[in-house]
Amino acid sequence: MSLLGALNTGARGLGVASAGIDVTAQNVTGANTPGFSRRTLRTTQLDPVASKGLWIGQGAMASSVVRSTDRLLGVRLIDAAGAEASTSTLSDTLSVAESYFDGSTATGLSEAIDKLFDALGTASADPSDASQRRSVVYAAEVFSGTANRVATGLSQSLTNIEESLGANLDEVNAALEEIAALNARIGHAGADVGPADLLDRRDQLILDLATRVGATAQLHADGQAEVYVAGHAVVSGGDWREMSTGTNAAGESTITVAMDDGDFDITKGVGGAVGGLTEARERISGWADDLDALAFTFATAMNTQHAAGFDQSGAAGTDLFTLPTSAAGAAAAIAVTAAISDDPSLLALAGSASALAGDGENLAAMLDIENDDSLFSTGTIGAASSAITASVGSAVAAAESDAETQSAIVGDLETLRESVSGVDTDEEATHMLEYQSAYRAAAKVISACDELLRTLLQIGG
Structure with missing residues (x-):
């Protein structure tokens, strides 16, 4: 090989080492970048040339930079x-x-129902007692307020889902x-x-x-x-x-x-995430419908029975709860009738207009609603409430x-991807030293060829 050939080979070696340093630098700087795949420099050995009966290699050149990936x-x-x-x-x-159902931060739905019947049961000992009547009204307000809170929470969840869907798209x-x-x-x-x-x-x-x-x-x-x-x-x-x-x-x-x-x-x-949101929407919408049906059916039964009784003045009873005309939106709208909330004497607990002060015949009938298993397909009001909370709990547990x-x-x-595509900075430091050494060696080849060429020129001069 001529000195010019050796000079070219050295230059190619310099190029390979320089490319290797560039690739190593890319790996080091991209080591912590999400999705970065380690680069590897590929080199190609050039074909040898015949010179004076000898086959002389021409060195190598950088052919490509490939990513370390596994498609599967x-x-x-x-x-x-x-x-x-x-x-x-x-x-x-x-x-x-x-969280809206479980009662961890506020009264739960089943607890509110139990408290209402507990208050009615306590009042049965003396239906004319003003404090007991107030307790019944308060318990009814707790139930309606709990239904309102849960319904509002579910509605907000559905609103948040709709907003998230748009943002994701x-x-x-x-x-x-x-x-x-x-x-x-x-x-x-x-x-x-x-x-x-x-x-x-x-x-x-x-x-x-x-x-x-x-x-x-x-x-x-x-x-x-x-x-x-x-x-x-x-x-x-x-x-x-x-x-x-x-x-x-x-x-x-x-x-x-x-x-x-x-x-x-x-x-x-x-x-x-969008699929998770749409599935959550379907489930939450179903629970909201179930809650509406529970509130409407239970309140309607209580209203019907309450209207069959008489208050302390002997007047016929009115609705205990205000409701929409259908189950849709009932849980969010239910409330204790304002007049009864203001005046517990309007509770129609007596069985007749001429009954004595301690009459609680209609109160007893209202208490019987707790055990009426014909109200819901799942049985009593307690069973219906438990069915909803159980459905919520099991769905959450399965999702978790x-x-x-x-x-x-x-x-x-x-972890597997990191083993294939990740960057080991210690390993890259070793590569950098190797390429630096190769660069210096190639530079020495070029320097030596340059010096020899100068010598030849001087001799020729």
């Missing part, structure tokens, strides 16, 4: 992240709803648009561009979409990704389809995707268990 592991992590986000969102949302559309733009850049990227950063960003956006809407992706040979939500392609190449919220007949938000023939409802198929399981799965997969 990435797919598993995307699926698991979507499931974890769905279950954790469901668990968190239902736990808030449960804004983020989803921004991510879809960015993925489509990245696809276009990745598809046209040359070796000099080095699209590893673009691929990392693309993959992180897909993972974020999985946590929001349960998105999945199919990767193509050119590096572009096709993204699906609920089985519908929402990103294909450089094109993307907008997702939005609509409203169904019940006034609930729906999730739609813009297709060529119009918006398509995909609410039932969406996963991730699922969330813990999915969280553990995601944790394991993230």
Whole structure:
């Protein structure tokens, strides 16, 4: 090999070492960046050349920078992240709803019902006692207030869900648009561009979409990704389809995707946090309906019986509770009739207008409502209340268990991903020393060749 050939080989060695230092620097600076995949420099040995009967190598050159990834592991992590986000969102949302029922910070629904019948039972000893009558009114107000509080809490939870759905979709559309733009850049990227950063960003956006809407992706040979939500392609190449919220007949938000023939409802198929929110909405709406039915049925039975009695002045009884005309919204609207709240003597506890002061015949009939198992499909008012709270409790427990399981799965997969794609800064420090040494050695080769060439020129001069 000529001195010029050796000089070129040294220059190529300098280039490889320099590229290695650049890649190592990328790894060190990206070590703590979410979604960053460790880079590895690949080199290619050049073909040797024949010189005076000898085959002389020409050294190596940097050929590419590749990411350390495992495609199958990435797919598993995307699926698991979507499931974890769905279950954790469901668990968190239902736990808030449960707090309205459990009575940990205020009187619970079942406790309020028990207190009302306890007050009626105590008053039966002396129905004419003003303090006992006041206790009955107070207990009735506690029951109606508890129903109001729980209903208001559930309504607020539903409002929060609707707001969260809209906020999530804004983020989803921004991510879809960015993925489509990245696809276009990745598809046209040359070796000099080095699209590893673009691929990392693309993959992180897909993972974020999985946590929001349960998105999945199919990767193509050119590096572009096709993204699906609920089985519908929402990103294909450089094109993307907008997702939005609509409203169904019940006034609930729906999730739609813009297709060529119009918006398509995909609410039932969406996963991730949005899927958890829609499932929570369905459950909470059901509990709100059950609460309305309980409040309306129970209060109607109490009103009917109360109206059959007589107050202390001998006047016929009126409704004990004010209610809407149907069960819808009953729990939020129920209240003790204002006149009775102001004047407990209007409680119609007597069985007849001419009864003696201590008559509690109608009071006894009102007490019997506690054990009337014909009021609800689940039996008595106590059983109906317990059925609702049991439904809430079991749903929350199941959601919490699922969330813990999915969280553990995601944790394991993230650990595996870190072992494949993560950066060990100590290892990178070693690589840096190796490349620095190689750089110095290549520089010495160049320096030596330069010195020899100068010597030849001097001899020739």
